[in-house]
Amino acid sequence: MVNLIWLIMLATGIIVAAFTGRIETVTTSAMKAAELGVEVAIELIGVMSLWLGLMRLAEEAGFIRLLARVFGPVIRKLFPSLKPESPALGAIIMNLSANILGLGNAATPFGLKAMQELQKENPNPEVASPAMITFLALNTSCITLIPATIIGVRLKANSLNPTEIIGTTIFATGCAMTIGIIADFIFRHRRSQ
Amino acid sequence: MNIIAEISRWAIPLLLLLIPLLAYLRKVPVYESFVAGAEDGFKTGVRILPFLIGMLVSIRVFIDSGALDLLARLLAPIFNYFGLDPNLTAIIPLAILRPLSGSGALGVATQLINQYGPDSLIGRLASTLQGSTDTTFFVLTVYFGSVGIRKYRYALKVGLLADLVGLIASIWIVHRVF
Structure with a gap:
């Protein structure tokens, strides 16, 4: 496609x-x-x-392992195929945190690192694993608390309230992310039958 | 809101301070380890280069040739069909571009915000839409490309579905709130 x-x-x-x-x-x-x-x-x-x-x-x-131990149980609900001690968990958590904080240029390196770790656990290296697809679904629709770039554009265009779109943005992303996760879940189970 | 803005401002300096400092206290050879880790940056950058170029060339030709505007005009009747404000059709190019190219979408969003005003309906919608999802195509091709995945399976469907939901949710919430 x-x-x-x-x-x-x-x-x-x-x-x-x-x-x-x-x-x-x-x-x-x-x-x-x-x-x-x-x-x-x-x-x-x-x-x-x-x-x-x-x-x-x-x-x-040892921080990444600590991070994985703290947030791992929550994240692993979304990635049932990953082992509890998977090194991919740390990178996934770092990537999602960077996305949420709006640190776009930090998110990419962590994301690529997560992909490398996920690839090590992938039985078929040319075909996307379910965990990879879930990760990308989360990553592309991830909530950003401060859409800093667009606020900057609005500020420069003399907006009376440059940050007024934060709420609407979080709502729209929240919807996209929820549907992304649900669709991923449905597709994953349909394929595995 | 200010608290979140402050967190964004301080996050990187604090990480740059705390990670090396605490690693040093835990007897990690900080400089050598940093360099060893940084080495991977170059390899990854080189590996994703062809995917970046391939995607950018195709997207740029699509935009600059006027094909994007043509597609937007063809899609306009769909907006009218759903009984939406006819002024909203100005948003279509941005909606198409959003999953394809981050820089392209930002350019169009900036232009819309300046043309219609940041506090207009279009300006607010463009702002919301720009922040609402990431560039699905780019992320998929670059992330999968970097590790040699060739079969994406249902990844694109999931990503584009989320983008569509983001678009609908943006239109709905902007009408609702403002």
């Missing part, structure tokens, strides 16, 4: 550009986007190294 969506976006883009006489935008956009991809990845390497370095410290000092 991803292959198809990728192709459709690219192909319809080119066809629309051709029919509206703007075919040269395809060339410039594609080139610029490729460059941007490298920029994003390089930036990510910086923050990722920082957070993974800190995470290693936290691991060796």
Whole structure:
């Protein structure tokens, strides 16, 4: 499905550009986007190294295990396939906390780390495990207490009350997350029968 | 609300202080361990690079060619069908883009907020929608790509369903509250 969506976006883009006489935008956009991809990845390497370095410290000092022991029982309800001592639990908890606190650039390194740990427990390394899908469902619809970026945009646009959308945002995310978790649960059980 | 804002502001400096300090007290060779952990950052960054580029190129061509606006116009009758405020159709490009690209969606949201005003219906809806879900496509392709997963199974369905619910909930709550 991803292959198809990728192709459709690219192909319809080119066809629309051709029919509206703007075919040269395809060339410039594609080139610029490729460059941007490298920029994003390089930036990510910086923050990722920082957070993974800190995470290693936290691991060796035993904090991650402590965190997993405290929050593990709750998180494991959502991930029944994980072992109680799974090292993925710590990374999952770190990722979700970073998301909730709105620390977007810290969330990604922890998330990728969690995926690596989940992959170690995955019996079929080319196929997504149920735990991975649950993790991504949580991750993509995770509640953020302070949507800082958009508040900044509103502030710059001279909003009378830049933070008034926090409540509505939390409500909308809460709905998305609830349905995400329920849908994941239903799909998981339907597939396993 | 201020408390939460303060937590966000202090979280990183405190983590940067407390983790190394407490690790040192627990006899961890802090600098060496940090460097050993940081090494993985480069490898992961390089591994996700092709996925980032592939996704960005396709999305950028889709947006810049005008295909996104065309799709938004085709979808407008659906909004009208549900008896929604016809002004709301301005939000459609953002709703389509939200699961695809974080930076793209932020650009459109910023433009909507500036064009209609941050305290207008569209401005509030764009703000709520922007904060309400993460970019499903990006997260899926990059996260799965980084560990070599090729079969996503039902992950995309779950993610997109959550996005759709986020959109409907945003429209409903913004109408309700403001």
